[in-house]
Amino acid sequence: MTTDVQGLGAGDSKLRDPRVRAIIYQILVIVLFVAFVAYVGNNTADNLDKRGIATGLGFLQQPSGFGIGIVLLMDYSSQTSTHFDVLLIGIINTLAVSIAGIFFATLIGFTFGVLRLSKNWVVSRIAYVYIEVVRNIPLLVQLLFWYFAVWGTLPLWKESFQIGDNFYVNNRGINFPSIIPTDGFWLIPVGLLAAIALSVVVSKWARKRQDLTGQPFPVFWASVGMIVILPLIAAIIMGLPFNIDYPTVARFGLRGGWVLEPEFLALLTGLCVYTGAFIAEIVRSGINSVSHGQTEAAHSLGIAPGLTTRLVVLPQALRVIVPPLTSQYLNLLKNSSLATAIGYADITAIFAGTTLNQTGQAIEVIAITMLFYLSISLIISMFMNWYNKRISLVER
């Protein structure tokens, strides 16, 4: 009887073998999927052709012909630059606001996450109100609020708030002097890089020394000192190789110097304040997850409160904080596409907006845009996963 049960399938055919069947199903699914993709692709090309809509990436080489408000790191002219340049500018602008946004959102998030746990009733209530209000209003509404109700209602440029002689705040943004490199400027970034490299070496040395002798070394302040002083020395050696361009009053607002445009500022504040509230909750839950006994144990060993937070609580809290923090960073990047509502020239506004409209290449443009967001999101995920692995509990 027992042999019968086993031989029931094997006797009939290989098809009764669950492993074989599993493989057959897998193959079937793959074939169906490939067939579906091929069908969709073929049909799309066919229908586009029938409607006389051009396809391909040739449009990227055509001159763009329109102006862009915010151009960083590149030269752009509506007459000679191509749609490919538009794509690059869109990417740079999206990355600029996302990176700044992630930095400030993290700062805001950690600050309010800690304040939320403060023993001071007023402080913790303020943090609570901020988190609850901001989390429960749609981001688009907040962006419109920041753009039209905050930055837009600042004084006109003729009546700017002035800080010092050369720093202006008005409804056209923030104007401040710019640094224009001249010959020999290269030594300053070289000095900066050298300082950073040296800081890494020093921190490794300091850790080794502390392991051997127990003597701590003020790595943080040493690094800050080097990062400030080395470029400064470089600048002095080369005889201050830069000019300073001050904002001056022209017919239509201030010209010269650098300007942070209100569209950028509104998007940045909106994204930071919004994402910061979510991060604050994540930080609070992370800190709460570390049992209070840990803190008490550290205190009873005579470790100072600041060091307790830094060396005992935070490393354990980070393990809870980092994974959800990653998805907040991804959200911030993706939410930056709402820029199009308030006139900031991000990739969605200028490439998936104007370029799409002027060339009519909807499928190609949207595919490129999606590919961009996907790649950047994956890169952020990979970095955060690496960081998460680094700080995770090492079991021995």
Add this chain to the structure above:
Amino acid sequence: MKKATFIAVAATATLMATAVSATTLEDVKAKGYIQCGVTTGLAGFAAPNNDGKWEGFDVDYCRAMAAAIFADPDKVKYTPTTAKERFTALQSGEIDVLARNTTWTLSRDVNLGFTFIGVNYYDGQGFMVKKSLGVKSALELDGARVCIQSGTTTELNLADYFTANGMDFDPVLFDTADEVREAYLQDTCDVYTTDQSGLYAQRSVIPDPEAHIVLPEIISKEPLGPLVRHGDNQWGDIARWTLNAMIAGEEHNISSANVDDLKANTKNPGIARILGTSGDLGEQLGLSNDWAFNIYKMVGNYGESFAKNLGEGTPLNIARGLNAQWNNGGILYSAPMR
């Protein structure tokens, strides 16, 4: 919204492979209404009134098409589109006709796969500034911050004009005309630029219209007109001759007031042909012979629509100018209806 239209393109381009065999006219008759793409709201051209009914110059064109096809001008459904979304909506088949003050250009006609069926408003791009700036000419705008609606020929003309005159500008782009106006009113920009008709339309809804002036320069030709997809010539013909019928009606003095009388009594063979009492113009289009009669009776001729929505006495107060009939100082000229 954009993702939705993209999915619409992808879906229609991929899955509707077999459904495109029916003609647009058959499809429209089968569903019982025309899906007409209009602006998201531009006073005088297409905007919902206090009862939520769409009204305006472009809306009248859609109504005229419905009158010609269904003998009922209300058999239209309106799809508000932004400047950016409008072409995708038409390409994907989401709308049957786009009447959304769209400039006729070569690349749109050819590369985007559309057929422009004529011009219903001859326009040109202009600039509006606050009077307090003291600017008298567009050539004084070097260095100005300019608010624009994205996805328009306006963006391209502006770049060309400033480059040609060796001037700098700082463009700020928004999705809808309302956002542009809001930013302009807040003084985030110095200049609001779009087609002059659009500037007049926007000025008519600004709280203090007298504080703003439209500069004299017109920097471009903007022939605005309705358009349809490539590939269905019969549908294109119906759209084209609906517009021509409206224009010819004014030329021949056929209006909603006298059309009944003319149909019964006219001795003029040309008018009798248009109104379908002789000949078979309507049948040639695949419509009933009283198609043009219905347009005049239910919507009115070009001049009536202009006077009602844009002309003197309306908040826009636009003179006919180029948009007068050819024999009246303008360049409006319908091909003969015979």
